[in-house]
Amino acid sequence: xxxxxxxxxxxxxxxxxxxxxxxxxxxxxxxxxxxxxxxxxxxxxxxxxxxxxxxxxxxxxxxxxxxxxxxxxxxxxxxxxxxxxxxxxxxxxxxxxxxxxxxxxxx
Amino acid sequence: xxxxxxxxxxxxxxxxxxxxxxxxxxxxxxxxxxxxxxxxxxxxxxxxxxxxxxxxxxxxxxxxxxxxxxxxxxxxxxxxxxxxxxxxxxxxxxxxxxxxxxxxxxxxxxxxxxxx
Numbered sequence: 627x628x629x630x631x632x633x634x635x636x637x638x639x640x641x642x643x644x645x646x647x648x649x650x651x652x653x654x655x656x657x658x659x660x661x662x663x664x665x666x667x668x669x670x671x672x673x674x675x676x677x678x679x680x681x682x683x684x685x686x687x688x689x690x691x692x693x694x695x696x697x698x699x700x701x702x703x704x705x706x707x708x709x710x711x712x713x714x715x716x717x718x719x720x721x722x723x724x725x726x727x728x729x730x731x732x733x
Numbered sequence: 734x735x736x737x738x739x740x741x742x743x744x745x746x747x748x749x750x751x752x753x754x755x756x757x758x759x760x761x762x763x764x765x766x767x768x769x770x771x772x773x774x775x776x777x778x779x780x781x782x783x784x785x786x787x788x789x790x791x792x793x794x795x796x797x798x799x800x801x802x803x804x805x806x807x808x809x810x811x812x813x814x815x816x817x818x819x820x821x822x823x824x825x826x827x828x829x830x831x832x833x834x835x836x837x838x839x840x841x842x843x844x845x846x847x848x849x
Contacts, residue, residue, distance in 0.1 A: 658835040669736075670823065670840040712776065716835025719789045720766065721825075723776035 628653050630715050632724035639703050640732050647698040647727050649687075649713030658716035659696040661687055662723075665709045673698075673711070683707070703731045735759070737826050737841035745847045751812040754844045758805050758826030765807040766838060767799060770821040779822075782807055783829050811846075819848045 629652040639645055651657055661673040674682045676689045676696060687698045696713060708731045714721040738757045746752050758765050767779040778791040782801035799809040805826075811818055822845075825838035 660835075660837075662840075669842050672837050672839075675837065719764070719781040719783070719835070720778040720791070721768075721776075721835070721838060722778065723768075725775045 628715060628717055628722050630713050630722050630724035632711075632713055632727050634727045635725070636728045636730065638730045638732065641705055642702050645698075645700045645703045645707070645729065645731075647711050647713075647729065649696045649698065649724060651694050651696060651713075651715050653694075653715055653717065657689070657691075657696075659687075659689060660714045660716065660721065661685070661696075661698050662712045662714055663709050664712070670712070703729075705731045705733055707731050737824055737839055739822075739824050739841040739844050741844060742842065743845050743847075745849065746814050747849050748814055748816060750814050751810065752814060752846060753808055753810045754822055754824075754846075756807045756809075756824030756826075756841060758807070758824075759839055762826035762828055762839070763805050764827045764829045764836070765801055765805060766825045766827070767807070767809050768823040768825065769793075770823055770843070771819075776823070779809065814848045816848050819846060821845050 631650045659676045663673045664670045685700045710726050712726045713724040740755045764783045766781040769777050780790045780799050781788050785801045796812045801807045821843040823843045824841045827836040827838045
């Protein structure tokens, strides 16, 4: 079955601390993986996708096919990073979302 | 470019009624998808349309239906509303990749439906 798992509902860190938001997936084939972010009172928007291999707002994510993971990382969290983060798997013209992780960056 | 727009933004209905939600995609985007977002179930895929054809459908009852028009605008309809249909309904549009690979989806602000 195709599935995306985000084990943490809430991740709380202090400003300047490293952040890692976990994402594991279940998929047979070559996965297309995304991280979407929803800031307070804003619409859901793409943060990054694995095929672009670029860093957005200091965030990076590496696809690890052996561990079926696509964890999102940032070395130094900022208060403006506080938001809801969703990992998503693209398959058959749809996105399968994880349950989301709320990141809270404290001053 | 203007983003994805959805109307109405808020809606209150009673059980048994039906509702139609509308979505206008980003200009040039021919694929439109719909998702239901609830606190309990999270973001769940409803259906996807391209060139007026439904290419995929999620695991929802037949009360949920949709369509796409020749200008790529899309509507979804929910008949015989139930309390559990209360949710935020999100529309997303994307370019259609020629190989079928998943393109980035751009989301609208959503329509919040409350069923009483």
